[in-house]
Amino acid sequence: MKRASIKDIARIAGVSVATVSYVLNKKEGHRIGEDTKKKIFEVAETLNYTPNRIARSLQNNKSKLLGLIVADISNDFYSSIARNLENKALKLGYTLIIGSSDENAEKFEKLIDLFSQQQVDGMIVAPVAGCEDILQKLLDRNYPLVTIDRYLKGVNAPGVILNNREIAETTTQFLIDKKFDKIVYVGYETKLQHLLDRQKGFEASVKDSTSDIDAKYIMVGLENISGEVHAEMEKVIGKNPKNTALYFSSNKLAVAGLEYLIKNSIKVPQQVSVLAFDETEAYKLFPAEITYIKQPLEEMADEAIKLLDFQISDYTATSKKITLSGDLIIKKSIK
């Protein structure tokens, strides 16, 4: 069934399409007769008329579509971000189109191209390693863009970010003060700046410490997180660790590490204390509630959408970064 158009309404109501458009969009300054208005609304109603936004988009060059590119929408962290963004976007009349990059620059570029062809009004992206040029090209075209979660050195894009270095530093200090024999940082081998910043924060606290700390590092790739974490933990803390702290730089790493602890019946916090970046529902089922760094997702979404909406309505090249603070949520996983 073909849907009714403004033309159909005009024909049936016996007026011009212009008048219909004015009335339906409630444009002021076109003093149109009350009875004409009423007639138009009636006809629109009986025809079940709904506007074709595609046509409107073509005309005003605004699609009311926002593109969201994350690493993987099935990841807890990103699906929560997506949910928060969805809520905020909807309030401003935008709908979200989503894509997962799988940390792959080529796929990332394909999504950017696709979304740009779909004429999204702006994009919110979690950049992947090696996508600097892709983003730069977009910015050169004055495309409204906001980065989220991550940020790239040398790319002049606005974004909302976490105070990764600072929160890593203070939370590491918190661990140091507990006088562990050994503190293990579990992170990714990566070029992603936000992760490097977490590591730098950790390193800084360790270095500044007056006491002597045995700091170890477990660094894994993205391919086989669980397997690598387990193998490395075996080497670094073994089956029967004592007075040791684990610092996980992401929820995925934490889940992998906690799995190891479970399998080897290592007690938390009696033998090992645990601190992790980011939340995940999984923590709920670990015998000891996990101490974690909570990112203010709702606020992030809010700021990201605001930033983007501003860019859309009034583009200005800027690399304005909004930095939000993580919160350490202290639970029983630390002695």
Added chain:
Amino acid sequence: MKRASIKDIARIAGVSVATVSYVLNKKEGHRIGEDTKKKIFEVAETLNYTPNRIARSLQNNKSKLLGLIVADISNDFYSSIARNLENKALKLGYTLIIGSSDENAEKFEKLIDLFSQQQVDGMIVAPVAGCEDILQKLLDRNYPLVTIDRYLKGVNAPGVILNNREIAETTTQFLIDKKFDKIVYVGYETKLQHLLDRQKGFEASVKDSTSDIDAKYIMVGLENISGEVHAEMEKVIGKNPKNTALYFSSNKLAVAGLEYLIKNSIKVPQQVSVLAFDETEAYKLFPAEITYIKQPLEEMADEAIKLLDFQISDYTATSKKITLSGDLIIKKSIK
């Protein structure tokens, strides 16, 4: 910066827009001179031309957009579905626009309206209670639509579904054979058919059983799942249950229930055995690996997209349901 249009290319290459369109879309049957083609490609390249899909959409009445409405995109189950759908959709040249209904029929309708105005070519929806009329209206307009995860009685929509009743029946039987003193079904107070089917399957197995089974039911609302589950479990199994089995009809319920077990140091499977519908990463961190019913998400996504794509290219009113089988993944949580 305004993006280049086909018109710009035509002007610079000194040909007509029609020719440009033919060449860039590689339309056959328009034997166009090789040098003209080359010229056009060159100009397109230097202008960084990318097609405006909005304009194309308006012309051929195909937006290449698919709407996905789930209860909540931040829920593990739905974000996994979304991810699988995204992959399949991309392969067919579609992009996904998403919305969360929060189990709210009004919000569901708003999303339907919005997506329909955005001219999505079709929708994949997990219906909410009370949305029968909304979907029926859509179907009356011959809107391509596929339901997923859930299904509504009396609405003539195609969909892909799980064999909820059967899998619930056989898995309950599996529990019954283990001779528990008590079997507790944990479900939702709901009108959602797929959940009722799970319950019916459970009830059927209990009823058919030759042995006498003490079957109990914990039914909770959607408002405060965790709180209600904990309170009811306290009443039904107490702090020190023995030879009891818990049958959770969703992963959310399972997480809530397992939390209760953890908090009360109830041993799985020594005291209580556990079986749950659907996966979630959280199971990984429970001391005993959880036995669960795995839905074939990838296959579901595949079938849903195929069904929808078929409806889009050749609409036929149908209530064709594709039923896929769940798999019981047996782990250590059952004695």
Added chain:
DNA sequence: CTGAAAGCGCTTACAG
């Protein structure tokens, strides 16, 4: 081998 022209469903400056 190529182009002029209509049309997709809207919006909006202009005219009356």
Added chain:
DNA sequence: CTGAAAGCGCTTACAG
């Protein structure tokens, strides 16, 4: 108080 007309960026049947 209302309408004729141009135009957004494409596609495509038709003509030559």
